Amino acid sequence: MDSPATTSTVRIARWTPGGCVWCGSTDSIETYRNEPRCGLCREKEAVIDEAKHFIGMYGLRPLGGTLASDDEEEREYRVTARDAREVLNRIRLEKLPDPAVVRKALRPRAAAAVAAPATPRPASASAPAKAAPTKKSQAGVTGIDAIELQSRVEKLLGQLTAVDEQISALDGAQGLPARARLKDLDKQRTTVLSTLAALEKARRRQ
Numbered sequence: 001m002d003s004p005a006t007t008s009t010v011r012i013a014r015w016t017p018g019g020c021v022w023c024g025s026t027d028s029i030e031t032y033r034n035e036p037r038c039g040l041c042r043e044k045e046a047v048i049d050e051a052k053h054f055i056g057m058y059g060l061r062p063l064g065g066t067l068a069s070d071d072e073e074e075r076e077y078r079v080t081a082r083d084a085r086e087v088l089n090r091i092r093l094e095k096l097p098d099p100a101v102v103r104k105a106l107r108p109r110a111a112a113a114v115a116a117p118a119t120p121r122p123a124s125a126s127a128p129a130k131a132a133p134t135k136k137s138q139a140g141v142t143g144i145d146a147i148e149l150q151s152r153v154e155k156l157l158g159q160l161t162a163v164d165e166q167i168s169a170l171d172g173a174q175g176l177p178a179r180a181r182l183k184d185l186d187k188q189r190t191t192v193l194s195t196l197a198a199l200e201k202a203r204r205r206q
């Protein structure tokens with residue numbers, strides 16, 4: 001457990017108009033996914049988004065649960081996303097507001113404050129430092145370079161060969177342990193193949 005001193009953990013009980021819909025803070029509120037969110041929340045959400053993007057691109061096991069990972073990079077995404085989630089859970093309002101109530105409260109404000117809601121994304125370029133990580137990190141993930149993809153593909157192909165070898169070594173083996181092992185290997189094989197497929201897709205997008 002982290003010491004509560006690491007972030008301000010004054011938990012707010014209820015949402016009030018003008019506050020972040022998740023934690024109630026009024027610190028650097030900006031619209032995030034059509035909802036008013038504070039600077040800290042947006043930063044943490046962006047970290048989780050980035051990890052999700054990475055996980056999705058490689059067809060990896062969804063976030064949450066164990067941190068078990070194929071490599072350091074994946075592990076780092078999982079760890080930072082988990083930490084971000086912990087912070088979000090810690091600061092969460094005791095009672096989250098009803099989305100309809102939020103929308104209603106926002107309407108007059110939105111009209112006054114956000115004159116042009118048509119282009120929510122590009123606006124972040126001119127936004128202050130707090131908003132920057134989202135944009136930068138997204139560019140970083142989508143701009144993943146060909147060399148890295150290639151090395152992942154090679155690693156996976158190596159894994160696939162190893163799994164196939166173990167499968168053929170088990171050929172003809174009887175008994176429960178052998179069958180369980182075979183089932184496990186088949187599962188591994190499927191995972192490797194789907195990751196390869198995801199990588200191939202990512203490569204074609206480049």
Ligand SMILES: [Zn+2]
Nearest residue numbers: 020023038041
């Ligand atoms: Zn917040």
